[in-house]
Amino acid sequence: MVRFQILGRVELNAGGQMLDLGRRQRELLAVLLLRANETVTLDHLVEFSFSGRVPPSARRQVQNTAGRLRKALTAAGCPDVITTMAGGYALNAGPETLDLLEWAEHLQAGRQAAAQGREREAAASQTDKEGQAEAHHTLAWIYRQRGDFDEAIRHMRLALDLYRAADVPHGQADIFNGLGFLYVELGECHQALRCCGQALALFQQVENLQGQGQAWAGLGYAHHHLGRHDDAITRYHQALELLRVGRDRATEAETLVHLGDAYAALRSDQSARQAWQDALTVLDELGSPDAEHVRAKLHGSRQ
CATH class of the missing domain: 1.10.287 (Helix Hairpins)
Known part of the structure; x- marks a missing residue:
């Protein structure tokens, strides 16, 4: 049986196993889940996936992502969850399969x-304050993907207050870490360090190794953008060790890309290429379209 989770981190559980999905597949899945049992037009999916300049191949890219998502569901024994409709797609779900x-x-x-x-x-x-918090957490993720960081932060703050009221430390930790990455994007790296540090402490409190890995990755990302590349590299390696234990392949790949970027900033070209190659291996295994971006980095580094 398949079980979709959208309240909080977007995840897909099939037969008791969490399926590894690439970033674009998770984004597409989130949109379909938010409008479960309705037809979501291809135009709407293109608008969501490419909030800025829409490339000529946008519709084909969305269709390819939908195909990969459907293939993952079929491999998990759920071939009929996503239905192709006139002009778009529909995801079939009920209370027993969608949180x-x-x-x-x-x-x-x-x-x-x-x-x-x-x-x-x-x-x-x-x-049910935890359920309300998870709803805000999901909305924050959606707004972040759209590039609306102010609205994402607003929903994250609402979720944080609700997680605190419900006394859910792992939820608070997820929010703090998400805020850390957002603050880096806004150029507020010192605030990002504080948020990721709070996330790490909470994840350690609940003994969540995967979460600790994600928090170390966030700390590395903030140090990287402060120009502290050696500090970033140290924290990225700490993150990778924990992410591999927790089998968080998607975050592992993202962290490897950032590790390569940090090495490149120090002109350690061989180490940068190795990190990017390791990232590419994981992304190819996940069938992620982000692999093309990493291939471009590797190609450019050889020029």
Whole structure:
């Protein structure tokens, strides 16, 4: 049985195993999940995937990504989840397969209980602060992909407050780390270091090795953009060790790309090429279109 998770990190569980999806496949999946059981037009998917200048091949790229996503679902024993419709695609899901629909059903039950005077049942259903936090977390991820960082930060702050109220440390850690990467993009690298440091402490508190790896990667990214390339390299290596233990292949590949960039900034060309080659190996295994970007880096480094 397939199980989609969109409240928080976008993930796909098939038969008890988390499937590795490339970044573009996760983005496409998120849009389809947010409008589950509706037709999402190809034009809408193109608009989401290419929020800036749309290349001539945009429609073909989206169709190829949809094909890879459908192939991954078919390999997991779920060939009919995504349906090709006139002008677009539809993802078929119910409360038993999509956490967002399950949460909506849970919330509706609480409202009905409140209307009927069943106060205890209503309270149990409507004080789901963690579910609300995860919804804001997902919206923040969507806005970040669109490049609307201010709106992404607003939803992350709302999610953080709700995770704190629900006493969910791993959720708080995810938010702090996401804020760290966003602050780097906004040029606020010292604020990013503080956020990623808070994330690392919380992930250590709950003994989440994968999360610790992601936090070290965030710290490396902030140091890199501050021009502290040696510090960045040290933290990227710490991240990679933990990410490999946690089998977070997508973040491993992203961190390897950043590691190569840090080596390149120090003119350590051989080390940079090795890191990019390692990243390319992982991205090819994941079937990620990001592999082409890394191939371009390797090609350019040989000029």
